[in-house]
Amino acid sequence: MADAKVIPFDDDRSRSGAGRRRGLVPGGGRVQTPASAVPAPVSALPGGQVPEGAAEAAGAPSGDDREVPANGWDRRIAGGLAFLRRRLTGDYEVDEFGYDEELTDQVLMSVLRPLADTYFRVEVKGIENIPSDGGALIVANHSGTLPLDGLMLQVAVHDNHPAGRHLRLLAADLVFMLPVVNELARKAGHTLACAEDAERLLQSGEVVGVMPEGFKGIGKPFGERYKLQRFGRGGFVSTALRAGVPIVPCSIVGAEEIYPMIGNSKTLARVLGVPYFPITPTFPWLGPLGALPLPTKWTIQFGEPIPTDGYPPEAAEDPMLMFNLTDQVREQIQHTLYKLLVQRRSVFF
Numbered sequence: 247m248a249d250a251k252v253i254p255f256d257d258d259r260s261r262s263g264a265g266r267r268r269g270l271v272p273g274g275g276r277v278q279t280p281a282s283a284v285p286a287p288v289s290a291l292p293g294g295q296v297p298e299g300a301a302e303a304a305g306a307p308s309g310d311d312r313e314v315p316a317n318g319w320d321r322r323i324a325g326g327l328a329f330l331r332r333r334l335t336g337d338y339e340v341d342e343f344g345y346d347e348e349l350t351d352q353v354l355m356s357v358l359r360p361l362a363d364t365y366f367r368v369e370v371k372g373i374e375n376i377p378s379d380g381g382a383l384i385v386a387n388h389s390g391t392l393p394l395d396g397l398m399l400q401v402a403v404h405d406n407h408p409a410g411r412h413l414r415l416l417a418a419d420l421v422f423m424l425p426v427v428n429e430l431a432r433k434a435g436h437t438l439a440c441a442e443d444a445e446r447l448l449q450s451g452e453v454v455g456v457m458p459e460g461f462k463g464i465g466k467p468f469g470e471r472y473k474l475q476r477f478g479r480g481g482f483v484s485t486a487l488r489a490g491v492p493i494v495p496c497s498i499v500g501a502e503e504i505y506p507m508i509g510n511s512k513t514l515a516r517v518l519g520v521p522y523f524p525i526t527p528t529f530p531w532l533g534p535l536g537a538l539p540l541p542t543k544w545t546i547q548f549g550e551p552i553p554t555d556g557y558p559p560e561a562a563e564d565p566m567l568m569f570n571l572t573d574q575v576r577e578q579i580q581h582t583l584y585k586l587l588v589q590r591r592s593v594f595f
Contacts, residue, residue, distance in 0.1 A: 344432035362401040370406045372548035378409045381448035383486045384455045386496035388463030391505035391524045415455045448489035465522040471502035480572035487562040492551035497582035500544030
């Protein structure tokens with residue numbers, strides 16, 4: 247600093263001219279800055295030395311502060327470009343079921359998260375009942391005309407579990423017969439609802455989700471909301487017994503009212519090859535606008551896990567045991583649904 251220039255206090259040149267100076271902003275652009283906002287240069291002492299710390303006090307950069315750090319948008323853009331580069335070059339991994347963890351975390355979850363957090367305002371309870379590691383089978387009620395509850399359940403597990411676990415949902419055959427939906431379901435970790443695939447996932451330590459009501463659950467009339475349908479033959483219990491993993495009952499409140507199903511056009515359903523064709527107060531009367539779900543308030547509660555590792559290997563072939571465990575899971579879900587409905591202040595709040 248021996249070459250520092252001494253500026254007299256009565257020198258008005260720093261305030262003269264156009265009265266504006268050009269300054270750098272993060273990202274390399276320039277902005278017109280008022281001269282009054284620019285820190286005054288530090289004057290040297292008679293010996294030509296600037297007091298230590300005076301430059302920093304005057305706002306002058308020093309050391310590592312001279313370089314402007316990248317802001318949040320810079321990091322997002324850089325991350326997005328890196329993600330696109332990996333997708334274009336094929337430098338990413340999928341498992342044997344087609345699950346793409348990076349695509350799920352970076353894209354699919356980012357799309358679904360605002361729907362869960364802002365639109366449906368999903369409240370999650372009992373997330374600690376899902377183990378931090380190892381396999382687990384989550385069994386939930388199914389409703390809503392369209393299977394949005396499965397997607398919201400997937401977001402709830404990933405975003406609220408301390409270990410950030412991923413939920414691998416078992417889906418019906420119809421999901422994998424639809425174009426585009428088929429590929430997205432595979433990428434998101436969904437797989438065919440068959441005992442073999444479910445057992446392989448559980449034995450590999452994954453959290454697997456199943457909704458035993460199937461189409462009977464999501465396609466039931468509005469008048470039967472929150473009344474559980476049959477859970478099939480208890481195949482999910484047999485799978486959990488073979489894998490020796492706990493069964494976690496899950497109750498979802500709020501999904502029943504997103505599309506109040508007041509009718510079912512069986513003729514159109516048969517022509518389109520779908521299990522049902524819903525008629526709601528808004529669909530098909532309002533066209534595409536009628537497909538917008540109502541912004542109900544959701545609650546997802548995970549119950550106490552039911553252990554299965556204490557049973558002998560042959561227990562998976564015992565029909566009476568499977569019936570009892572299936573009934574136990576179903577009753578626990580139904581009881582929790584009633585309890586949550588009593589506690590609910592409003593469908594929308």
